[in-house]
Amino acid sequence: MPKPMVKPGAVIDGYTIGECVHAGGMATLWTVTHAGIDARLLMKIPRASEGEDPAAIVSFEMEMMILPRLTGPHVPHCYGTGDFAHQAYAVIERISGTTLYKRLPDLPLPYGEVRLLVAKIATALADLHRQNVIHHDIKPSSIMFRDNGEAVLIDFGLSHHNHLPDLMQAEFRLPYGTAPYMAPERLLGVRDDPRSDLFSLGVLLYFFTTGERPFGEGETLRAMRRRLWRDPYPPRALRSDYPPWLQEVVLRCLEIEPDWRYPTAAQLAFDLTHPDQVKLTARAERMKRDPLSVAWRRRFNPDVKPSGARSDLATQIAMSPIVTVALDTAEGAPELNESLRVTTERILATLPSARLACVNVLKLNRIAVDKTLDEQGSNKHIDRLVALRHWATPLKLDESRLSVHVLEAVDPAAALLEFAEVNQVDHVIIGARQGSFRRTLLGSVSAKVAAEATCTVTVVRPPRMAADAGEADADEAAG
Structure with missing residues (x-):
């Protein structure tokens, strides 16, 4: 291999x-410019000279295979790569800002701040996993944040791509990674x-909220192996x-057995975004190991065992979606709500790890001042939360898989679309009532959601019946 001649100019x-x-x-990372590219660039060049760690070469080969296949705001854009025959490199966008590593002197950070930071990282991980990649080196120095607040994952040399040869697995017996963060x-x-x-x-969540790493700083293989049982x-x-x-969230992530952790990064992000919806178990009250x-x-008698006939990455994610059902809690919608329950039950029956979010939109007036109490003096918001839980009771879901949400908005369809986008919802189930002149003229909530949602949408209609015009005029997702 030719000796690399890398120097400024x-x-x-x-x-x-x-x-x-x-x-x-x-x-090493170098700033570079290119006459045909109007962007801030970095060139990453592996250490490949005599005496360097061979893992550096293998990990860089993995990164050169993976980086060009990645898209989206949560990874750096790759502009080009070079092979080892001449000069190995990868040119990526230079992201403004610094890595999360710079925050270490400030630890522990406020709980609320860490919750938002890690929710953004989990969202980035969910996007990466959907692209068939497992990062395998999540740590503060491999995470950056764009100016708009979105998390960006960097350094894919230790990653696994579900559709590519795993060179790190094939060529090295011992696992490579950052010891304090490595899964059992x-x-x-x-x-x-x-x-x-x-x-x-x-x-990372434990470290940033306590100032201490959960397994200490042990770098030896013997020290690392303790987390298989401790x-x-x-x-x-x-x-x-x-x-x-x-x-509850932290200890669920740190379960020794993977099956006891969150099934997907998207579901972890959901809990961090909605802490009031987290189902507390014995984990939440523990004071001792x-x-x-x-x-x-x-x-x-270890529970964690090497992988056998494990399903592929895409299948694992597909079996653990976030499903949202939009419900009308007002009187006069029993047939539609029953049809929605039947459809939801049928969908969840095939997805044992799915998360269900029951949503209702409390429609606000555009001009008039809205009242929080109904004519009987009851709080509208609380009444609807109770009604949503009552609707979901026959589904017999574990509480950790169920959450209820009342959104307040002038435009119910826009509120549902925003909820689906922010919470990485995979499937929206929404009802559509009998047609009316008003709905035909203005457009229905279900039609707008079906047309504009970036996820799967199932529109459910009740059995046809003689409905009066007033009942037909009600908005589907707002009571």
């Missing part, structure tokens, strides 16, 4: 080298489970004011 495939902005253990199953050679990234994100101290043992809902008897039982 050199030109590689039309890219003019500027200054070196970072020199890491596996690669990684120590057993499992690289095809996206929930490994959720474990790493749980470590759970961390609950955050509330470190901070007495730690919110129970947040401990599991007793030694439990730890020893795990050690000699």
